[in-house]
Amino acid sequence: MTNAKHIKGLPKIPKDLLKEIYAGIVENQDHPSKTSYKGIYDWLPANDKIQEWCNDNISKDVYWGIQVISDNLPAHKDIGTICKFNYVIAGDHCATNFYDDDNKLIETVVLEHEQWYILNTSVAHEVTGVNNVRISVTGRITP
Numbered sequence: 257m258t259n260a261k262h263i264k265g266l267p268k269i270p271k272d273l274l275k276e277i278y279a280g281i282v283e284n285q286d287h288p289s290k291t292s293y294k295g296i297y298d299w300l301p302a303n304d305k306i307q308e309w310c311n312d313n314i315s316k317d318v319y320w321g322i323q324v325i326s327d328n329l330p331a332h333k334d335i336g337t338i339c340k341f342n343y344v345i346a347g348d349h350c351a352t353n354f355y356d357d358d359n360k361l362i363e364t365v366v367l368e369h370e371q372w373y374i375l376n377t378s379v380a381h382e383v384t385g386v387n388n389v390r391i392s393v394t395g396r397i398t399p
């Protein structure tokens with residue numbers, strides 16, 4: 257079983273909305289979210305335009321946000337989230353590594369830019385190879 261499923265056939269986020277994502281990051285850079293982790297990770301709420309587009313084109317049952325990873329993110333399990341939609345817009349050659357309960361590497365995936373994936377975040381996973389920043393639109397799927 258794969259922990260990162262490429263979802264083919266979903267539309268790409270329009271270029272004009274990608275500008276909204278970057279603007280939202282700049283707007284929130286001095287206000288870390290409650291999910292901020294040691295200056296490495298931040299999850300910011302997507303603005304109304306991004307929420308509306310994702311609701312209309314991907315799923316209305318998901319709360320959409322912007323994930324900003326500025327350095328390698330250590331292995332962890334997401335709390336309160338079973339899996340996530342993920343759409344990477346920046347960050348080359350970053351790998352998402354998945355581990356079993358014995359901390360043994362079971363899968364490594366490099367997410368393609370501007371492609372939709374569903375990631376199993378209930379298993380331990382980390383992001384490596386972050387040289388500058390990895391930015392993605394993400395939607396949390398909760399139990």
